[in-house]
Amino acid sequence: MQVSLTREELLKPLGYVTGVVERRQTLPVLSYALLRQHGGETTLTSTDLEIEIVAKIRKSDSADLEMTLPARKLFDICRALPTGADIVIKKDGEKAIVKSGKSRFALTTVPVTDFPYVQASQWEQALTIKQSELRRLYEQTHFCMATQDVRYYLNGLLFELTEKKLRAVATDGHRMAVTELLLEKNIKSERQIIVPRKAVQELTRLLSDTDDTAELQLGVNHFRVLTSEFIFTSKLIDGRYPDYTKVIPHTQTKLIKLSRDSFRETLSRVAILSSEKYRGVRLNVSNKILRVTAHNPEQEEAQEELSIDFSGDDMEIGFNVNYMMEAISALHTDQVVFGLNDPNSSCTISSPDIRYPQYVIMPMRL
Numbered sequence: 001m002q003v004s005l006t007r008e009e010l011l012k013p014l015g016y017v018t019g020v021v022e023r024r025q026t027l028p029v030l031s032y033a034l035l036r037q038h039g040g041e042t043t044l045t046s047t048d049l050e051i052e053i054v055a056k057i058r059k060s061d062s063a064d065l066e067m068t069l070p071a072r073k074l075f076d077i078c079r080a081l082p083t084g085a086d087i088v089i090k091k092d093g094e095k096a097i098v099k100s101g102k103s104r105f106a107l108t109t110v111p112v113t114d115f116p117y118v119q120a121s122q123w124e125q126a127l128t129i130k131q132s133e134l135r136r137l138y139e140q141t142h143f144c145m146a147t148q149d150v151r152y153y154l155n156g157l158l159f160e161l162t163e164k165k166l167r168a169v170a171t172d173g174h175r176m177a178v179t180e181l182l183l184e185k186n187i188k189s190e191r192q193i194i195v196p197r198k199a200v201q202e203l204t205r206l207l208s209d210t211d212d213t214a215e216l217q218l219g220v221n222h223f224r225v226l227t228s229e230f231i232f233t234s235k236l237i238d239g240r241y242p243d244y245t246k247v248i249p250h251t252q253t254k255l256i257k258l259s260r261d262s263f264r265e266t267l268s269r270v271a272i273l274s275s276e277k278y279r280g281v282r283l284n285v286s287n288k289i290l291r292v293t294a295h296n297p298e299q300e301e302a303q304e305e306l307s308i309d310f311s312g313d314d315m316e317i318g319f320n321v322n323y324m325m326e327a328i329s330a331l332h333t334d335q336v337v338f339g340l341n342d343p344n345s346s347c348t349i350s351s352p353d354i355r356y357p358q359y360v361i362m363p364m365r366l
Contacts, residue, residue: 001065002090003037005057007081007100013055014075016230017046019202020053021071027116033071034115035089038064045115046071051199052118053206054231066112067091074098077105118233120224123217125191129166131214131227133181135207137168140179140357142200143326146172153239156194159223161187169244175323176247177330179357193223194241199234206230247360249348252339254285256310257352260336264328266304270294271321273302280366281321285340286314294321295366317343318366324349327359 017033025031027049034045042057069089078087081100088099091109098105138157146154149172158169164187167180203225207214217224225232270281274294284291290306317340327349328336339348349359 001063002088003035003042003062003065005087007078007083007085007087009058010087011078013044013057014071014078016055016206017044017053018071018075019205020046020048020051022048029110029114029116031070031072032068032110032115033074034066034068034112036066037062047116047118049116049118050196050235051202052233056229067096068109068112068115069096070107073107118222118235120222120233121219123219123224125188125218126215127183127185128213128215129181129183131207131212132209134214135204135209137166137179137181138200138204140330141168141170141177142204144170144172144175144177145197145200153194153237153241156196156237157200158241159193159195161191163187171244174320174362176244176360177357178244178248191218192241193218194237194239195223196234196237203232206232247346248358249339249341249346252341252348254310254312254315254340256285256290256308256338257335258306258308258338260328260331260334262306263336264325266292266306267321267325270302270304273300274321278364279320279322280318280364282316282318282366284316285310287311315340315343318364319347319361320364323361327361330357
C-alpha cells in the first residue's frame, strides 16, 4: 500500500505539523509525524504531548494506511524537490520509502502503536469566529506573555468569555496587553482559560488572515481550534490568573496624542545608545515638548525631541524602550495616545478612537 501526492499537497500540511516537533526530544517518537489514510481522508498528525496538530491533506478513496515518518526530514525533502513533483510514499519493512522522479529516500519509522495522542476531555463550550479575528487577538497580545516565569500562569494568554465578548490578556508583571472581540452570539456561561505560550505562538503562525471561520471548543483541561485545514488541540494551564483589571489606570492626568510612526522611529533611534542590559529611556514631558533620552555605561547619550499638543506640569519618567516599541507596533492606527499620571505610575498606550487593544507599561528607575 502507498500514498501518492504532489509536492504542493504535502508541503503545507507538513509545514503545519513540523512547528510542534521539537528539535531535541526526550522521546524519539515525538520527532515523527503520523501519516494516516482512513475514511476517505488523508491526514498528518504531530504532537509534543502538550499540543497536537492534525493537518488535513486531501480527500482520498485509497485503502486505509498508517505509518510514521520523521517530520522535519520529510519536510526538508519536500522543500528540496522541484515544484509540481509527484511523491509516492510506501512502507517497506521498518523503512518508509519516498520516491519522486529519479529521487529515492529511505527513512526510518517507529511503530504506529507507539505514537501518542493528546487525550482531550469532553468539550463544554464552542464558538465560531473568523480566523483573521482570532489571529488578531493573538498578535496584539502574545508579546506580553512571560517567558519561563515561576508564576506559571503568566507563561500563557488569558481568554475571558463574558456575555458577547472574547477578551485576551497577557502580562509578564512589567507590562500588560488587553484586547477584545465582540461575538455574534451570547456566551452560555462566563469562563476563563489560560492558553500556554507555545500554543499561542503556533496558532498565530497557523491561522490565516482571512474571513474563513475557526471553531473554538473549550473543555476542562483542553481547548481546540478546528478549521478546514487543521485541528489544533492543546492542554490548558491549570491556575488562576491575577485580577488584571486592578492594573489598568482608571483615570490619567496627562494624555498625549502622537504620530505612531514618528514616536516609534524616535524611540528606535534613541534606543541605539540605551543600556543593552536594561534598555531604559527617559521621557521628559514639558510644555509642547516630549524629550526622549538614553544613556549607556560607556557614557554615551542620545536625545531627540517631539512637538506635542500638551500643556501642564513638567514630568520625567523612565521606561523599557522595547516594551514601548512593541506596543506601538501592534497598533495599526496613524496616531497613538500616550497616557501618564506621575513618575511612579504606569503608562498606557492605545489608539485614539478605539478602546482596545490597550497596553499598560510599568515605569523603571534610571
